[in-house]
Amino acid sequence: EFGPMKFCTEQDLENIVGDTEKKCKISVMADIGRFDPNALIPKSESYVDMMRVASYVKDIDKAIDLVNILNAKGYETTINIMAVSHARERELDEALEQIEKESTVDVVYLVDSFGALYSEQIAHLAKKYKAALPTRELGIHAHNNQQLAFANTIESIIQNINYLDGTIWGIGRAAGNCPLELLLGFLKNPKFDIRPILQVLQSDFVELRENVEWGYTIPYVITGILDLHPRAAMKLRNSDKKDEYLEFYNKLTSEANV
Structure with a gap:
């Protein structure tokens, strides 16, 4: 119904990676309550490097329990706090404090789930997260409803957030995400090569865009x-x-x- 990448197996990943040298890390979303983490194979036996756990503020205790199990199995982990534009300030503060005290998570993500935030709000939240989570890395996951995913990601860089989510041509649910090609152009880091992105855009995404709608609408x-x-x-x-x-x-x- 959804294709192999919705609920991927190790065999699905092996079909992609094969015997080639893996030059980048593979991360997957791990939904709370949709799989048994205790049945998961250890990182040493998996193609997956990082498990990303999405959670609302009200479920942060469940997210903490899950990432602690995943970390113990050797995986890098993130907690992606969704819908922060709807979260009450005090409840968000308490959730961040709980993550810092009780979890082994590596990265905590600021997520603009509804594409509603502006750069000033991103800056405010980034400072809040950094103050509450001094021992963790931070990430940004922006949605492009108002054509601000790229701008808000730049603001996050200014605020010293190091994990930056981007997708080719901004592909993603509904309005999509920060376009990876824009982000690479902005970073101007010689270790990043935009050529493979341009190649897959012209070879695959032009045709895909004719059949699948995403992005600014x-x-x-x-x-x-x-x-x-x-x-x-x-x-x-x-x-x-x-x-x-x-x-x-x-x-x-x-x-x-x-």
Whole structure:
């Protein structure tokens, strides 16, 4: 139904990596409650290097329990705190404090789940995370609802965040993410070569884009402006009213009493 990369096996990864020398790390998302971490093979037997655990603030204790098990098996780990634009300040502070005290996680991610944050808010949150998590690395995962994923990633670099998420042509659910090709161009680091990205863009992504929609689209702009989950916009884009933007905006603002 979803393809091999939705719930990938070691065999799926072996089919990609094969006998070639692995020159980059492989990371996967590990969803709380959707697999048994105790049944997971140790890192020494796996192609996977890093497990990324996505969690809402209210579930942070479950995320901590999961990353501690994964770290004990030898994996690098992250906790990606989702929907921080909806989190209460005190509850976020308590979650960060709990991560610092109780977890063995390597990296904690600031996630703009709804593409609603602006650079000033990213700077504020980055400083908060750094103050609360002095022994951890930080990451940024931006969504491009308002065409700000790249700008917010740059702001994160300015704030000394070192783990930067990007995807080729910004591909991702709904509005997508920070375009990797833009990020590589900005970093101007000689160890990064943009040529393979340009090659796969022209050989695969041009055709893919004709059949699959992602990225900056007006319904996702609307949910980003209103700081809402993109599910309503995704539903709209799959309907016969996919371009009825004003009606969609009026509906959402009416429901939210905006």
